[in-house]
Amino acid sequence: MNTIFSSQIKSMELTVSHAEKYLGQFCSLLASYTRKTAKLRDQADMLVRQLNDFSNTEDPELRTCLKNLAEDLAMVQDYRQAEVERLETKVVTPLKAYGDIVENKRADLKRFNADRNRAVKELQKLEKLQQKNPSDRQRIFQAEVNAQKATNDAHRSTRQLEETISDFQRQKLEDIKRIFTDFITVEMVFHAKALEVYTHTFQNLDSMDIDKDLELFTGRIRVFNSPLDNQTLLPSSMAHQPSPTLGSSLRHTAESAKKSRSSILQRQRGVEEEEEEDDEEEEEEESEIEAQQSRQSYASQYTQILRQKN
Numbered sequence: 001m002n003t004i005f006s007s008q009i010k011s012m013e014l015t016v017s018h019a020e021k022y023l024g025q026f027c028s029l030l031a032s033y034t035r036k037t038a039k040l041r042d043q044a045d046m047l048v049r050q051l052n053d054f055s056n057t058e059d060p061e062l063r064t065c066l067k068n069l070a071e072d073l074a075m076v077q078d079y080r081q082a083e084v085e086r087l088e089t090k091v092v093t094p095l096k097a098y099g100d101i102v103e104n105k106r107a108d109l110k111r112f113n114a115d116r117n118r119a120v121k122e123l124q125k126l127e128k129l130q131q132k133n134p135s136d137r138q139r140i141f142q143a144e145v146n147a148q149k150a151t152n153d154a155h156r157s158t159r160q161l162e163e164t165i166s167d168f169q170r171q172k173l174e175d176i177k178r179i180f181t182d183f184i185t186v187e188m189v190f191h192a193k194a195l196e197v198y199t200h201t202f203q204n205l206d207s208m209d210i211d212k213d214l215e216l217f218t219g220r221i222r223v224f225n226s227p228l229d230n231q232t233l234l235p236s237s238m239a240h241q242p243s244p245t246l247g248s249s250l251r252h253t254a255e256s257a258k259k260s261r262s263s264i265l266q267r268q269r270g271v272e273e274e275e276e277e278d279d280e281e282e283e284e285e286e287s288e289i290e291a292q293q294s295r296q297s298y299a300s301q302y303t304q305i306l307r308q309k310n
Helices: 002-055 060-132 137-206 210-221 227-231 233-239 246-294 298-309
Strands: none
Touching: 002 060, 002 137, 060 137, 060 210, 060 298, 137 298
16 A cells, blocks of 8 residues: 555656656746846837938938937837737746646645555554564554554545646646747747838838938038139139230120120020029929828827728
């Protein structure tokens, strides 16, 4: 009997001990995983602030792309916050509960051990009494009654403990399956959302026109020749020219009148060309505005869609 009970109790104790050891380690590791995910969210929030600050110092193309990147990155951190909350609720908390569950099972094992030891002691007492005083039937009978009662209690405790440990094992299997299924689901949802946002962000960054910002930057730093340098050369060159004669003056007057008429026509054509250029510039500005509006962040587009639905 002692050998049978020892084998049973050893198997049950191993089941409870393994659950306590490994589920405790899972709880510790996944709690650390959740905390580090929260720290990653905080670091990304700091990156968002730095991107916004830096974008305010840059030219339009880079500024637009960086602001869109910051908005999309902030949106991903909202998803990461939801990931942290779900991990805490669906993964870490159920694993923490196994601390109390294991303690209850250990208490059941302790009661079973007490019943088993009592039955073993009663049997040993009966054997000694039969060996020392085989003629004392009254004491032997009482010892047999006590031993039988202790044995029945031990068997009853054994059946109850078997049911308890079987239920514990079934619950453990179901919980482990559910916990890690929830863990994978939470991770899949987060990464799917993040991939959707980052895909749009990548396309937004890829569409940035570097040449536009470079042209603006080059225009700011380019050094032009001073107009005063050309003006200072005019008097010296004119001083060496010979005085015009009367005939040349008349020819010069006629040519000037002809040039004035042609200059009037040129100015008229110039005005028309300027009007056409203004129209073209307005169209280009409108197209640029439309392009900038189309290059919105995923977060902005998502917000607009929600507003339209509401």
